[in-house]
Amino acid sequence: xxxxxxxxxxxxxxxxxxxxxxxxxxxxxKPKPRLKDMDRMGVDMQVISMNLPTPSYWADxxxxxxxxxxxxDSIAEFVAAYPERYIGLGAVPLQDQSRTVxxxxxxxxxxxxxxxxxxxxxxxxLGIPKFRKFWAKAEELNLPIYIHPRGFxxxxxxxxxxxxxxxxxxxxxTLAMTSIIYEGILDDFPKLKIIIAHxxxxxxxxxxxxxxxxESRPETRKNIASRPSDxxxxxxxxxxxxxxxxxxxxxxxxxxxxxxxxTDYPRGEIEEDPIGFVRRSKDLSPLSKDRIIGLNAAKLFxx
Numbered sequence: 001x002x003x004x005x006x007x008x009x010x011x012x013x014x015x016x017x018x019x020x021x022x023x024x025x026x027x028x029x030k031p032k033p034r035l036k037d038m039d040r041m042g043v044d045m046q047v048i049s050m051n052l053p054t055p056s057y058w059a060d061x062x063x064x065x066x067x068x069x070x071x072x073d074s075i076a077e078f079v080a081a082y083p084e085r086y087i088g089l090g091a092v093p094l095q096d097q098s099r100t101v102x103x104x105x106x107x108x109x110x111x112x113x114x115x116x117x118x119x120x121x122x123x124x125x126l127g128i129p130k131f132r133k134f135w136a137k138a139e140e141l142n143l144p145i146y147i148h149p150r151g152f153x154x155x156x157x158x159x160x161x162x163x164x165x166x167x168x169x170x171x172x173x174t175l176a177m178t179s180i181i182y183e184g185i186l187d188d189f190p191k192l193k194i195i196i197a198h199x200x201x202x203x204x205x206x207x208x209x210x211x212x213x214x215e216s217r218p219e220t221r222k223n224i225a226s227r228p229s230d231x232x233x234x235x236x237x238x239x240x241x242x243x244x245x246x247x248x249x250x251x252x253x254x255x256x257x258x259x260x261x262x263t264d265y266p267r268g269e270i271e272e273d274p275i276g277f278v279r280r281s282k283d284l285s286p287l288s289k290d291r292i293i294g295l296n297a298a299k300l301f302x303x
Contacts, residue, residue, distance in 0.1 A: 031081040037265065038085065042275050044294070045303065046265075048075065049089040049116035049146055057121055061096025068093050068103050076110045087301050089116040089146055097133040104137045113301045114144035114193075119172040123153050126176050127183030139189045144236070144300055147176050148197040165269065173201030178210065181231045184223035193300060194234075195260070199241035204232055204253045229253070236300065238262030239278060239292065240271055247292075248283040256288035260297045 038046055056067035068091040075088040090107030092100045092115055104115065115138065120126065126147070138145055152158055152168025153175075173196050180186060180194065203210070207229035214220045214227050224231075232254045239247060240262045250259060261278060263271040271277055278284075278292050297303070 031078050031086060034266070035082065035085060041263070041273065045085055045087060045297075047087045047089060047113070047146075047297065047301065048078065049148070050075075050091055056091075056093055057095055057118070059093075059095075061093055061099050064093030064095055065099040065103055067091075069106070072103070072107045072110065072112060076107075076112060079111070087303065088112045089114045089144075091116065092134070094121045094131060094134060097131065100134050101137045104134070104141055104143065108141045108143060114146060114195075116146040116148060119147055119149040119176040120153060125179035125183075127179035127181075127185050129183075132188075135185055135189045135192060139191050142191070142193075144193040144195060146195045146197070147173065149173060149176075170198055170201035173198055174203045175201075177201065177203050177235065178228065181228050182220065182223060186231055186234050187224060192234075193236065195236040195238065195300075197238055197240065197262075198264075199239065199246065199250055200232075200235060200237045200254075203228075204237070204250055205246065207232060207253070233258060236260060236296070239274065240264045242271065244277060244281040247278070247281040251284060251288060251292075256284070256291050257296055259292045260300070261293050 034046065038044075050071060056064040059067065072090040075090060079086040079088040088111075090103070090112040092103045092107075094100055094117060107115065117126070121131070124130065149169045149172035152164045152172055155164045155168055158164040158168045177196060177200060186192065210220075210228040214224075235254065235258065237250060237254060237259050238261070239259060241247065241250070247259075261274045263274045275293055278289050281289070284292075
């Protein structure tokens with residue numbers, strides 16, 4: 001049983017460069033305490049990434065790479081303590097593409113299995129030309145890319161009732177996916193492996209409207225030759241959706257080989273019984289459930 005992309009806080013992001021992670025916890029930065037929870041959940045391996053992907057986008061490129069390097073070394077050290085239980089995803093300074101390419105090469109050299117990034121960089125969408133070197137190098141190195149938002153970009157209307165999280169984060173994921181699709185990233189880099197947190201936000205469940213726009217608005221077709229919904233099966237997704245009725249729909253839209261078990265551990269909004277969530281979902285075959293619970297992640301991360 002493989003559990004996807006759980007949050008982790010290295011000391012580099014908690015102590016260095018004068019900034020503190022808002023969720024910093026000593027427990028998150030140690031490998032052994034997590035094992036009890038993994039055993040309780042029935043999880044054999046856990047894929048870990050930064051608590052919030054790369055806390056360095058406020059910085060210049062050199063400082064951003066320095067922070068990313070410290071995080072990558074810390075993640076590699078964390079994984080090395082229990083290599084049979086943990087898989088690590090690295091960090092990159094996307095604000096500087098040349099340094100990003102170097103850091104992708106480095107994190108691959110030290111054995112990290114992929115990279116985690118947020119849904120935007122300083123409010124710039126991921127599909128824009130500025131980030132093409134990142135996509136090209138990630139494809140070249142065959143590194144899976146995990147996209148997880150850092151809150152919501154414009155949260156003036158979402159500051160009450162935890163809406164920045166419950167509404168804003170799925171919207172961030174939707175914006176990231178549509179930027180990647182509409183800017184032609186998946187057409188130009190067909191071997192990319194992109195994982196979207198929280199079941200892909202809203203797009204997989206409401207793609208009909210983007211398809212209708214594709215049919216009626218010429219500007220939506222300038223970079224792509226297929227409907228947006230045709231690209232849903234090009235992404236990977238986790239199961240952190242908290243509604244078993246949604247899982248069969250996600251399988252229908254994306255395919256059972258594109259979905260992997262996740263929890264958002266150890267933050268407050270976690271799926272406490274990730275295996276049971278999948279096993280009790282209706283209208284899924286035993287093979288589909290096995291793929292989601294572990295086989296897909298094992299194949300994607302070559303474990």
